[in-house]
Amino acid sequence: MNGFEYRRPARLGEVLDGLRGDAEAKLLAGGQSLLAAMKLRFAAPTLLIDLQGLPALKELRAEGTGLWIGAMCCHASVAASALVRERAPVLAALAGGIGDQQVRNRGTLGGSIANADPAACWPAGVLALNATVCTDRREIAADDFFTGLFGTALEADEVVCGVRFPAMAQARYLKFEQPASRFALTGVAVARHVDGVRVAVTGLGNGIWRWAAAEQALSRRFEAAALQGLAIDPAEASGDIHATAEYRAHLAGVLTRRAVQDISSTLP
Ligand SMILES: Cc1cc2nc3c(=O)[nH]c(=O)nc-3n(C[C@H](O)[C@H](O)[C@H](O)COP(=O)(O)OP(=O)(O)OC[C@H]3O[C@@H](n4cnc5c(N)ncnc54)[C@H](O)[C@@H]3O)c2cc1C
Incomplete structure (x- = not known):
């Protein structure tokens, strides 16, 4: 790791002053991602502003x-x-x-x-x-x-x-874990709002996004059968040593169905 200055301000104003005064400054929360990135030299901040003092x-x-x-x-x-x-x-x-x-x-x-x-x-x-x-x-x-x-x-x-x-009783998050880190190999959050259903998918490799087709089908009819015939195109996912793109896309469908079944089973 390169040398850096460390500050632990007690006011938000001091945090902002620090960020504005040094273009290479970085906020430090728990360090769980940032410190690893610094050790690998993916990040080299000149100033670390620790938020633990707020x-x-x-x-x-x-x-x-x-x-x-x-x-x-x-x-x-x-x-x-x-x-x-x-x-x-x-x-x-x-x-x-x-x-x-x-x-x-x-x-x-x-x-x-x-x-x-x-x-x-x-x-x-x-x-x-x-x-x-x-x-x-x-x-x-x-x-x-x-x-x-x-x-x-x-x-x-x-x-x-x-x-x-928002308060949200009718929602589930299910993930298939990457066994070493427990990050989501693929994860799905399903939430049933008064004006429709939202489905967010993580772990596919290209950011976290909403699965519009599943949302529309579930908003019309909230049951796992409504997802029949729907699948995420593997071209929307990435493969690596842990799983292929096809496997991740398939998992997203499986987890969404399970989350819907899980929510439905708790409904009166
Ligand atoms: C072994 C391991 C397993 C993990 N497993 C999972 C998992 O299963 N699921 C999962 O979701 N995550 C997982 N994580 C990630 C972990 O949950 C942390 O939330 C994540 O690494 C961010 O860490 P942090 O909060 O300590 O932020 P830091 O590492 O301190 O900061 C991360 C980034 O956010 C910026 N930042 C921090 N706070 C703020 C703020 N308030 N405003 C603006 N910018 C800010 C920092 O400047 C930095 O760029 C895992 C991490 C590790 C090391």
Whole structure:
């Protein structure tokens, strides 16, 4: 790793000053992606601005009928939260299934969505639940936030403060795990909203995106049979040593059907 300056400010204003004063500055959340990238020399920031000194970013609270989850909430705290389990159990399960104990205790919601890894779990949950990403300067709808492979709508000096989620009982996130890391080899989040169904797929290799054909079919008729004949084109996926593109695309269909069956089985 190259040498760098480390700061742990106690005010958001100081964070922004740091980012604006150094084009090579980077925010540090739990370091679960950034430190690995620095060790591999994929990233070489000259200034690391640690967000751990901002307790406001660790807030997790009810907001209206929904939830506010601060950017610095670690996955373990989301998984353990009684409020999250009550209002959006899908998110507690998603967070509890991330990586291992160390990753869940250091990795954060904000770091995960800012990083936008194409195999990450949080982006699928944020997209399917139609959440809103709130930064130091604006609110960004989930549909506008993720822009492709490791891509987001964030500006270089923008800080994610938290995410606003609607309460969501009728939603599931299922993933087939890459056995070494527990990242999603393929993962699917299905959420049934009053105005239709949203299906977000992660792990296909080219970013996290909504499966429009499945959404339309399930919005007309919410049952697994509605997905018959629908499949993701393997050309939309990537292959690697863990799985071929065909296998990943097939898994997306299987997981979507299972998630729908799972939700349907809990309906009165
Ligand atoms: C072994 C291993 C297994 C994992 N398994 C999974 C898994 O199963 N599913 C899954 O979804 N993820 C998984 N992860 C990723 C993990 O969940 C972390 O959320 C992710 O690595 C981001 O880490 P972090 O929160 O520590 O952010 P950092 O690594 O500190 O930061 C990541 C990036 O986000 C930026 N950033 C951080 N916070 C903010 C903010 N508030 N505003 C703007 N930019 C910000 C940083 O500048 C950096 O560019 C795994 C990671 C590891 C190492």
